[in-house]
Amino acid sequence: MSENLIEIKDLKKSFGNLEVLKGIDMSVKEREVVVIIGPSGSGKSTLLRCINYLEEPTGGEIIFDGIKLSGESNINAVRKEAGMVFQRFNLFPHMNVLENLTLAPMKVRNMSKSEAEALAELYLEKVGLSDKIRSYPDQLSGGQQQRVAIARALCMKPKALLFDEPTSALDPEMVIEVLDVMKSLANEGMTMVVVTHEMGFAREVGDRVLFIDGGYIVEEGSPEEVFNNPKEERTKNFLSKIL
Amino acid sequence: MDINFELLQNAIPLLLAGAAITVEVTALSVGFGLAIGIVVSLARLGKWSFLRFLGNCYVDFIRGTPLLVQIFLVYFALPSLIGQRVDPFFAAIAACSINSGAYIAEIFRGGIQSIDKGQMEAGRSLGMTWWQTMRFIILPQAFKRIIPPLGNEFIAMLKDSSLVSVIGFEELTRRGQLIIARTYASFEIWMAVAIIYLIMTFTVARLVGLLERRFETK
Numbered sequence: 001m002s003e004n005l006i007e008i009k010d011l012k013k014s015f016g017n018l019e020v021l022k023g024i025d026m027s028v029k030e031r032e033v034v035v036i037i038g039p040s041g042s043g044k045s046t047l048l049r050c051i052n053y054l055e056e057p058t059g060g061e062i063i064f065d066g067i068k069l070s071g072e073s074n075i076n077a078v079r080k081e082a083g084m085v086f087q088r089f090n091l092f093p094h095m096n097v098l099e100n101l102t103l104a105p106m107k108v109r110n111m112s113k114s115e116a117e118a119l120a121e122l123y124l125e126k127v128g129l130s131d132k133i134r135s136y137p138d139q140l141s142g143g144q145q146q147r148v149a150i151a152r153a154l155c156m157k158p159k160a161l162l163f164d165e166p167t168s169a170l171d172p173e174m175v176i177e178v179l180d181v182m183k184s185l186a187n188e189g190m191t192m193v194v195v196t197h198e199m200g201f202a203r204e205v206g207d208r209v210l211f212i213d214g215g216y217i218v219e220e221g222s223p224e225e226v227f228n229n230p231k232e233e234r235t236k237n238f239l240s241k242i243l
Numbered sequence: 244m245d246i247n248f249e250l251l252q253n254a255i256p257l258l259l260a261g262a263a264i265t266v267e268v269t270a271l272s273v274g275f276g277l278a279i280g281i282v283v284s285l286a287r288l289g290k291w292s293f294l295r296f297l298g299n300c301y302v303d304f305i306r307g308t309p310l311l312v313q314i315f316l317v318y319f320a321l322p323s324l325i326g327q328r329v330d331p332f333f334a335a336i337a338a339c340s341i342n343s344g345a346y347i348a349e350i351f352r353g354g355i356q357s358i359d360k361g362q363m364e365a366g367r368s369l370g371m372t373w374w375q376t377m378r379f380i381i382l383p384q385a386f387k388r389i390i391p392p393l394g395n396e397f398i399a400m401l402k403d404s405s406l407v408s409v410i411g412f413e414e415l416t417r418r419g420q421l422i423i424a425r426t427y428a429s430f431e432i433w434m435a436v437a438i439i440y441l442i443m444t445f446t447v448a449r450l451v452g453l454l455e456r457r458f459e460t461k
Contacts, residue, residue, distance in 0.1 A: 054364050080370025090365035094384050103379060104369035156369055 083153030143174030261418030279344025394451030
């Protein structure tokens with residue numbers, strides 16, 4: 001096994017004529033929490049979505065857990081190891097919470113129903129929603145839905161979790177409950193890549209912060225370095241607007 | 244004018260038997276049409292461009308030509324191709340199924356595309372295949388949304404199946420024609436035929452409404 005769980009080399013992604021990622025090199029070690037920040041349109045979500053091939057890169061390579069991603073042939077093998085949490089939750093509205101959590105473990109991991117349900121109960125308890133096991137997504141608040149979505153990703157026992165602006169669609173009072181769950185995951189050693197605007201979270205939980213702008217990684221370092229002593233003008237400019 | 248009730252009394256059982264055949268043809272055609280429609284809609288949404296092309300050709304051809312001509316193609320043109328007569332029942336079911344399949348493919352396509360694309364992404368990001376995600380996540384949600392247009396398609400086919408009367412297949416309309424040929428009672432019989440169609444379509448519309456409400460509460 002390689003030291004880096006995720007390794008990205010010269011990643012490029014264009015949508016038509018628009019080049020969103022212009023050559024990204026980055027790596028994520030096991031148990032590391034990498035926070036990606038940057039202005040909207042900078043390509044940070046696209047970068048995250050390339051990691052599990054929801055967007056197919058137009059150049060460069062991604063190596064996940066020693067496997068080089070190459071489209072359909074091995075993509076499902078990698079996706080089940082890289083859980084994803086979306087900005088808009090994307091729970092399955094026609095299934096209750098338990099079914100949302102057990103579907104993929106049963107279909108992809110070939111778990112038995114009782115195995116999958118036991119796992120679902122475990123992770124629901126972890127996100128503090130054991131009492132919602134029979135609820136449908138539309139009966140839950142945004143914060144609760146996002147916690148269910150995190151539990152759903154965890155039920156696949158992934159090696160890493162990718163968070164795509166997980167709190168951006170939430171009312172302010174619900175942001176905390178989701179961040180708390182993410183913090184406890186980080187403390188337990190989950191490898192995480194988080195695209196977020198929550199600078200408090202980045203500072204407190206992040207091992208490393210990447211600032212992306214214009215399709216490149218402009219600056220990277222520990223939260224202290226990036227937030228307290230940004231070297232690049234663009235980073236300073238960005239931080240002065242949001243802090 | 245006088246309405247000949249005695250004649251009607253004798254004709255109604257014959258017409259009702261024809262109506263049963265109309266329902267049978269419609270149910271079979273929409274049933275096969277569903278199977279065709281789902282396969283074709285998936286082909287048109289899938290990643291193989293050749294299948295997409297075939298699916299588009301099929302839908303364009305069927306929607307761009309009259310059902311009556313399609314019935315003639317199956318009943319009169321097909322035999323010269325295969326060198327064998329085609330049974331009217333087979334021709335009726337085949338033509339109506341192929342016709343219905345194209346419209347149902349469009350209904351399915353609309354239903355599938357109306358599902359938020361985040362659902363496919365969520366399924367795929369959990370490691371499920373495209374087909375697993377379709378089957379367990381997208382289609383169950385799409386089905387709920389296409390019940391009303393499917394009901395419309397059923398009603399449309401119930402009425403359009405009257406066209407198979409031209410190849411001598413004895414469904415409701417053809418029965419009416421035959422009785423009139425014997426009795427000349429055009430007014431009574433066509434009124435009776437119309438009312439029977441109306442009762443059938445109205446009943447189906449009601450059933451679809453019930454079905455819709457049942458799915459909504461869940």
